[in-house]
Amino acid sequence: MIHPVLPYVIAALLFGLGVYGVLVRRNAVLVLMAVELMLNAVNIVLVTADATVRAAVPQTGAVFALFVIVLAAAEVGVGLAIVLQLYRLRQSVQVDEVSLADDAVVSADAGSRGADEVEGQLVR
């Protein structure tokens, strides 16, 4: 016998922390970590609902939680590929330094030349 309000409130607090992290952090990897916190909060809600509600289709919450975990794994894989590419082009992963203007093509060109030099050093 449990009080369902306890895990729900825990999930809400974790979600708030994730929102704070996504809005405040400048490092793209830290932003991804905060996103993981938010996804976990959602999973807690799903599992709690599964454990406390007698549903017509049983285990639905657990199945959805598993689906969310798989989606999170895919999201982190693609997200980290983008972050590493950004680091290769700009030598920086600060999300508020990413230029959205048209000159991005020129600086990306310059950045990829820099990336080639870095790669050359790594090979050596």
Place this chain on the structure above:
Amino acid sequence: MTTADVLIVALGAVAVAAGAAVVTTRHVVRAGLWLVVSLGAVAGLYLTLAAELVAWVQVLIYVGAVVVLLLFAVMLTRAPIGASEDLDRVRWPGAVIGAGAGLGLAALLAYAYGWSTVELTEQSGAEAVGSAIFTAWVLPFEVLSVLLLAALVGAIVVSRPDIGRRP
């Protein structure tokens, strides 16, 4: 307060405290390690809530794979090892929105559920969850495998070294 309640409060306190450390610490690497603590406490929460399979999948995939991937990214982007002061931008707008979202949702859920109690449903172990996936949710499961393949191919294409050059 039953034993399950006490466990939920204790594990939830660990999860929330470690989550707060993730979003406030000045060390990039330590944020990843605090994330391990937070996700592990959440896995314990799942065990308490009788979702055994989800708990072990959480340990395997989140703590085992996702955090290792994040730490890889921390090291590949040459994050500073020591404390760095410029990890955060101006804090108060994010703090207002985050506290509003978190406390607002918490207040709404507390109002909705009050101090009611329920009996936990039966254990959702691997057998029950597996039969649910392969009967009611088999089509989303198959679509998910296609999505994983697409994400795999996408990650490989995005991390090609010749991207960003003009043809």
